[in-house]
Amino acid sequence: MTELVLDCGAATDTGQVRDHNEDRYWIDPERGAFLVVDGVGGAAAGERAAELAVTAIREQIAEAAAAPTGDRVRVAIAAANNRIYAEAQEHAELTGMACVLTLALVEGEHVTVGHVGDSRLYLIGAGAIRKVTNDHSPVGESEDAGELSEEEAMIHPRRNEVFRDVGSCPRSAGEKDFVEVFQCAFPGEAAMLLCSDGLSDHLTSRRIRDIAERYEGNAAQTARHLVDAANQEGGRDNITAVFVAGPVFRGRSSTTRLRLGSAQGVTRIRARHGLWRGRLAFLSYGMLLGVLLWALLRIRG
Helix, strand or coil, X not given: CCCCCCEEEEEEECCCCCCCCCEEEEEECCCCEEEEEEEECCHHHHHXXXXXXXXXXXXXXXXXXXXXXXXXXXXXXXXXXXHHHHHHHHCHHHXXXXXXXXXXXXXXXXXXXXXXXXXXXXXXXXXXXXXXXXXXXXXXXXXXXXXXXXXXXXXCCCCCCCCCCECCCCCCCCCCCXXXXXXXXXXXXXXXXXXXXXXXXXXXXXXXXXXXXXXXXXXXXXXXXXXXXXXXXCCCCCEEEEEEECCCCCCCCCCEEEECCCCCCCEEXXXXXXXXXXXXXXXXXXXXXXXXXXXXXHHHC
Protein backbone atom coordinates (compact mmCIF):
# COMPACT_ATOMS: atom_id res chain seq x y z
CA MET A 1 0.00 0.00 0.00
CA THR A 2 1.28 3.47 -0.86
CA GLU A 3 1.53 5.63 2.24
CA LEU A 4 0.72 9.31 1.91
CA VAL A 5 2.29 11.81 4.28
CA LEU A 6 -0.27 14.53 4.68
CA ASP A 7 -0.15 18.20 5.57
CA CYS A 8 -3.20 18.92 7.71
CA GLY A 9 -4.55 21.76 9.78
CA ALA A 10 -7.78 23.05 11.26
CA ALA A 11 -9.51 26.26 12.30
CA THR A 12 -12.73 26.94 14.15
CA ASP A 13 -14.60 30.08 15.18
CA THR A 14 -17.76 30.99 17.07
CA GLY A 15 -18.91 33.22 14.21
CA GLN A 16 -20.45 36.67 14.28
CA VAL A 17 -23.82 35.85 15.85
CA ARG A 18 -23.53 33.08 18.44
CA ASP A 19 -21.80 33.44 21.79
CA HIS A 20 -20.55 29.84 22.10
CA ASN A 21 -19.00 27.29 19.78
CA GLU A 22 -20.71 23.89 19.46
CA ASP A 23 -18.29 22.69 16.75
CA ARG A 24 -15.42 20.33 17.51
CA TYR A 25 -12.77 18.64 15.39
CA TRP A 26 -10.08 15.97 15.66
CA ILE A 27 -7.03 15.40 13.47
CA ASP A 28 -4.62 12.48 13.82
CA PRO A 29 -2.16 12.43 10.89
CA GLU A 30 -0.44 9.24 12.09
CA ARG A 31 -3.72 7.31 11.87
CA GLY A 32 -4.95 9.29 8.87
CA ALA A 33 -8.06 10.23 10.88
CA PHE A 34 -9.94 13.50 10.43
CA LEU A 35 -13.24 14.51 12.01
CA VAL A 36 -15.59 17.49 12.12
CA VAL A 37 -18.52 17.52 14.57
CA ASP A 38 -21.34 20.07 14.81
CA GLY A 39 -23.26 19.88 18.10
CA VAL A 40 -27.05 20.15 18.25
CA GLY A 41 -29.09 21.11 21.27
CA GLY A 42 -28.02 24.62 22.13
CA ALA A 43 -25.43 26.01 24.52
CA ALA A 44 -23.94 23.43 26.87
CA ALA A 45 -25.89 20.52 25.38
CA GLY A 46 -24.55 20.96 21.85
CA GLU A 47 -21.00 21.47 23.05
CA ARG A 48 -21.20 18.40 25.28
CA ALA A 49 -22.56 16.24 22.48
CA ALA A 50 -19.72 17.28 20.19
CA GLU A 51 -17.10 16.63 22.88
CA LEU A 52 -18.52 13.18 23.62
CA ALA A 53 -18.51 12.33 19.92
CA VAL A 54 -14.85 13.27 19.50
CA THR A 55 -13.81 11.31 22.58
CA ALA A 56 -15.75 8.17 21.67
CA ILE A 57 -14.62 8.14 18.04
CA ARG A 58 -10.98 8.76 18.94
CA GLU A 59 -11.05 5.83 21.40
CA GLN A 60 -12.79 3.45 19.01
CA ILE A 61 -10.50 4.22 16.06
CA ALA A 62 -7.47 3.47 18.26
CA GLU A 63 -8.92 0.28 19.75
CA ALA A 64 -10.18 -1.28 16.51
CA ALA A 65 -7.10 -0.61 14.38
CA ALA A 66 -7.07 -4.14 12.90
CA ALA A 67 -10.73 -4.21 11.82
CA PRO A 68 -11.86 -3.44 8.25
CA THR A 69 -11.98 0.31 7.77
CA GLY A 70 -15.69 0.55 6.98
CA ASP A 71 -16.50 -1.42 10.13
CA ARG A 72 -14.23 0.81 12.22
CA VAL A 73 -16.09 3.87 10.97
CA ARG A 74 -19.55 2.42 11.68
CA VAL A 75 -18.63 1.12 15.12
CA ALA A 76 -16.94 4.39 16.12
CA ILE A 77 -19.91 6.56 15.14
CA ALA A 78 -22.41 4.18 16.77
CA ALA A 79 -20.34 4.30 19.98
CA ALA A 80 -20.44 8.09 19.89
CA ASN A 81 -24.19 8.01 19.31
CA ASN A 82 -24.92 5.74 22.25
CA ARG A 83 -22.60 7.59 24.60
CA ILE A 84 -24.36 10.87 23.81
CA TYR A 85 -27.79 9.29 24.24
CA ALA A 86 -26.87 7.65 27.56
CA GLU A 87 -25.57 10.88 29.07
CA ALA A 88 -28.66 12.80 27.92
CA GLN A 89 -30.84 10.25 29.72
CA GLU A 90 -28.90 10.80 32.94
CA HIS A 91 -29.00 14.61 32.88
CA ALA A 92 -32.29 16.40 32.23
CA GLU A 93 -30.53 19.60 31.17
CA LEU A 94 -28.92 17.71 28.27
CA THR A 95 -32.14 16.19 26.94
CA GLY A 96 -32.27 16.35 23.15
CA MET A 97 -28.55 16.87 22.63
CA ALA A 98 -27.08 15.34 19.49
CA CYS A 99 -24.64 16.17 16.71
CA VAL A 100 -23.89 15.76 13.04
CA LEU A 101 -20.45 14.75 11.85
CA THR A 102 -18.13 13.69 9.06
CA LEU A 103 -15.26 11.27 9.69
CA ALA A 104 -12.52 10.46 7.16
CA LEU A 105 -9.90 7.70 7.43
CA VAL A 106 -7.12 7.94 4.84
CA GLU A 107 -5.28 4.77 3.83
CA GLY A 108 -2.87 5.01 0.94
CA GLU A 109 -4.57 6.81 -1.93
CA HIS A 110 -8.11 6.13 -0.70
CA VAL A 111 -10.31 7.67 1.96
CA THR A 112 -13.17 5.96 3.79
CA VAL A 113 -15.86 8.39 4.89
CA GLY A 114 -18.50 8.04 7.59
CA HIS A 115 -21.13 10.74 7.46
CA VAL A 116 -24.29 11.72 9.33
CA GLY A 117 -26.12 15.03 8.85
CA ASP A 118 -25.14 18.18 6.97
CA SER A 119 -21.45 18.64 7.68
CA ARG A 120 -19.50 18.06 4.46
CA LEU A 121 -16.44 16.61 2.79
CA TYR A 122 -15.07 18.12 -0.44
CA LEU A 123 -12.27 16.83 -2.67
CA ILE A 124 -10.22 19.47 -4.48
CA GLY A 125 -7.68 19.07 -7.26
CA ALA A 126 -6.79 19.81 -10.88
CA GLY A 127 -8.83 23.03 -10.79
CA ALA A 128 -12.01 21.22 -9.71
CA ILE A 129 -13.98 20.65 -6.51
CA ARG A 130 -16.43 17.86 -5.71
CA LYS A 131 -18.78 17.50 -2.75
CA VAL A 132 -18.65 13.80 -1.97
CA THR A 133 -21.05 13.69 0.99
CA ASN A 134 -24.82 14.01 0.76
CA ASP A 135 -26.59 16.36 3.15
CA HIS A 136 -29.10 14.38 5.20
CA SER A 137 -31.63 17.17 5.11
CA PRO A 138 -34.69 18.19 3.08
CA VAL A 139 -32.83 21.10 1.51
CA GLY A 140 -29.74 18.99 0.85
CA GLU A 141 -31.79 16.34 -0.93
CA SER A 142 -33.41 19.00 -3.12
CA GLU A 143 -29.99 20.46 -3.96
CA ASP A 144 -28.53 17.05 -4.80
CA ALA A 145 -31.56 16.30 -6.99
CA GLY A 146 -31.07 19.55 -8.92
CA GLU A 147 -34.32 21.06 -7.64
CA LEU A 148 -32.43 23.86 -5.88
CA SER A 149 -29.24 25.60 -6.97
CA GLU A 150 -26.35 25.76 -4.55
CA GLU A 151 -27.03 29.45 -3.94
CA GLU A 152 -30.75 28.81 -3.32
CA ALA A 153 -29.98 26.04 -0.86
CA MET A 154 -27.55 28.28 1.05
CA ILE A 155 -30.30 30.79 1.91
CA HIS A 156 -33.27 28.40 2.19
CA PRO A 157 -35.24 28.90 5.45
CA ARG A 158 -35.13 25.12 6.18
CA ARG A 159 -31.40 24.71 5.49
CA ASN A 160 -30.65 23.86 9.15
CA GLU A 161 -33.11 20.96 9.39
CA VAL A 162 -31.62 17.44 9.33
CA PHE A 163 -33.28 14.03 9.37
CA ARG A 164 -30.21 12.10 10.56
CA ASP A 165 -28.18 12.85 13.67
CA VAL A 166 -25.86 11.20 16.16
CA GLY A 167 -27.24 10.86 19.69
CA SER A 168 -30.98 11.45 19.70
CA CYS A 169 -31.87 7.75 20.04
CA PRO A 170 -30.05 4.41 20.49
CA ARG A 171 -28.37 3.06 17.35
CA SER A 172 -26.46 -0.02 16.22
CA ALA A 173 -23.40 0.04 13.95
CA GLY A 174 -25.09 -1.83 11.11
CA GLU A 175 -28.38 0.02 11.25
CA LYS A 176 -29.86 1.07 7.93
CA ASP A 177 -30.28 4.80 7.22
CA PHE A 178 -27.91 5.83 9.99
CA VAL A 179 -24.25 6.19 8.97
CA GLU A 180 -23.48 6.77 5.29
CA VAL A 181 -20.16 5.01 4.64
CA PHE A 182 -18.28 5.05 1.35
CA GLN A 183 -14.78 5.03 -0.08
CA CYS A 184 -13.28 7.22 -2.77
CA ALA A 185 -9.88 7.93 -4.28
CA PHE A 186 -7.63 10.46 -2.59
CA PRO A 187 -4.56 10.84 -4.83
CA GLY A 188 -1.45 12.62 -3.65
CA GLU A 189 -2.15 15.65 -5.84
CA ALA A 190 -5.56 16.25 -4.24
CA ALA A 191 -6.72 18.02 -1.10
CA MET A 192 -9.65 17.32 1.18
CA LEU A 193 -11.86 19.67 3.19
CA LEU A 194 -14.13 18.62 6.05
CA CYS A 195 -16.34 21.44 7.32
CA SER A 196 -19.41 22.28 9.35
CA ASP A 197 -22.43 23.90 7.70
CA GLY A 198 -21.36 27.24 9.14
CA LEU A 199 -18.78 27.30 6.35
CA SER A 200 -20.75 25.73 3.48
CA ASP A 201 -23.79 27.93 4.17
CA HIS A 202 -21.64 30.99 3.46
CA LEU A 203 -19.16 29.91 0.78
CA THR A 204 -20.05 28.37 -2.56
CA SER A 205 -18.01 25.42 -3.76
CA ARG A 206 -16.33 27.71 -6.31
CA ARG A 207 -15.26 30.09 -3.54
CA ILE A 208 -13.99 27.20 -1.44
CA ARG A 209 -11.97 25.92 -4.40
CA ASP A 210 -10.49 29.35 -5.07
CA ILE A 211 -9.33 29.71 -1.46
CA ALA A 212 -7.98 26.15 -1.34
CA GLU A 213 -6.00 26.78 -4.51
CA ARG A 214 -4.11 29.55 -2.73
CA TYR A 215 -2.52 26.85 -0.57
CA GLU A 216 1.21 27.50 -0.15
CA GLY A 217 2.29 24.59 2.02
CA ASN A 218 0.47 25.47 5.26
CA ALA A 219 -2.80 23.56 5.73
CA ALA A 220 -3.67 25.34 8.98
CA GLN A 221 -3.37 28.69 7.23
CA THR A 222 -5.69 27.54 4.43
CA ALA A 223 -8.23 26.35 7.02
CA ARG A 224 -8.03 29.76 8.71
CA HIS A 225 -8.53 31.57 5.41
CA LEU A 226 -11.68 29.52 4.78
CA VAL A 227 -13.09 30.27 8.24
CA ASP A 228 -12.25 33.96 7.92
CA ALA A 229 -14.01 34.12 4.54
CA ALA A 230 -17.16 32.59 6.01
CA ASN A 231 -17.06 35.13 8.83
CA GLN A 232 -16.74 37.94 6.31
CA GLU A 233 -19.92 36.67 4.63
CA GLY A 234 -21.90 37.00 7.86
CA GLY A 235 -20.75 34.21 10.19
CA ARG A 236 -24.29 33.29 11.21
CA ASP A 237 -23.20 29.97 12.73
CA ASN A 238 -20.14 28.32 14.22
CA ILE A 239 -17.54 27.67 11.53
CA THR A 240 -15.03 24.82 11.38
CA ALA A 241 -12.67 23.67 8.64
CA VAL A 242 -10.23 20.75 8.55
CA PHE A 243 -7.96 20.95 5.50
CA VAL A 244 -5.83 18.01 4.39
CA ALA A 245 -3.38 18.35 1.50
CA GLY A 246 -1.83 15.39 -0.29
CA PRO A 247 1.98 15.43 -0.54
CA VAL A 248 2.00 16.85 -4.08
CA PHE A 249 -1.11 19.05 -3.91
CA ARG A 250 -0.12 22.45 -5.23
CA GLY A 251 -2.10 25.65 -5.14
CA ARG A 252 -2.75 27.40 -8.41
CA SER A 253 -0.11 30.07 -7.71
CA SER A 254 2.26 27.88 -5.69
CA THR A 255 5.94 27.64 -6.59
CA THR A 256 6.68 24.84 -4.14
CA ARG A 257 6.44 21.07 -4.22
CA LEU A 258 5.88 19.50 -0.83
CA ARG A 259 7.69 16.47 0.51
CA LEU A 260 6.50 15.96 4.07
CA GLY A 261 8.87 14.11 6.35
CA SER A 262 6.57 14.03 9.40
CA ALA A 263 3.26 15.36 10.67
CA GLN A 264 5.11 18.23 12.36
CA GLY A 265 7.69 19.15 9.77
CA VAL A 266 7.35 20.26 6.19
CA THR A 267 10.30 20.22 3.82
CA ARG A 268 9.88 22.44 0.80
CA ILE A 269 11.85 22.15 -2.44
CA ARG A 270 11.54 25.46 -4.15
CA ALA A 271 11.23 25.50 -7.92
CA ARG A 272 14.29 26.90 -9.72
CA HIS A 273 12.45 27.96 -12.86
CA GLY A 274 12.83 31.65 -12.02
CA LEU A 275 16.62 31.34 -11.77
CA TRP A 276 16.93 29.62 -15.15
CA ARG A 277 14.54 32.10 -16.75
CA GLY A 278 16.80 34.94 -15.53
CA ARG A 279 19.95 33.31 -16.94
CA LEU A 280 18.32 32.57 -20.28
CA ALA A 281 17.09 36.14 -20.53
CA PHE A 282 20.59 37.45 -19.80
CA LEU A 283 22.12 35.26 -22.52
CA SER A 284 19.41 36.25 -24.99
CA TYR A 285 19.98 39.95 -24.40
CA GLY A 286 23.75 39.47 -24.83
CA MET A 287 23.33 37.63 -28.15
CA LEU A 288 20.93 40.29 -29.42
CA LEU A 289 23.34 43.08 -28.48
CA GLY A 290 26.18 41.25 -30.28
CA VAL A 291 24.12 40.89 -33.47
CA LEU A 292 23.24 44.59 -33.42
CA LEU A 293 26.89 45.62 -32.96
CA TRP A 294 27.98 43.31 -35.79
CA ALA A 295 25.32 44.80 -38.11
CA LEU A 296 26.37 48.34 -37.21
CA LEU A 297 30.03 47.59 -38.01
CA ARG A 298 29.08 46.04 -41.33
CA ILE A 299 27.10 49.14 -42.27
CA ARG A 300 29.92 51.49 -41.34
CA GLY A 301 32.43 49.32 -43.18
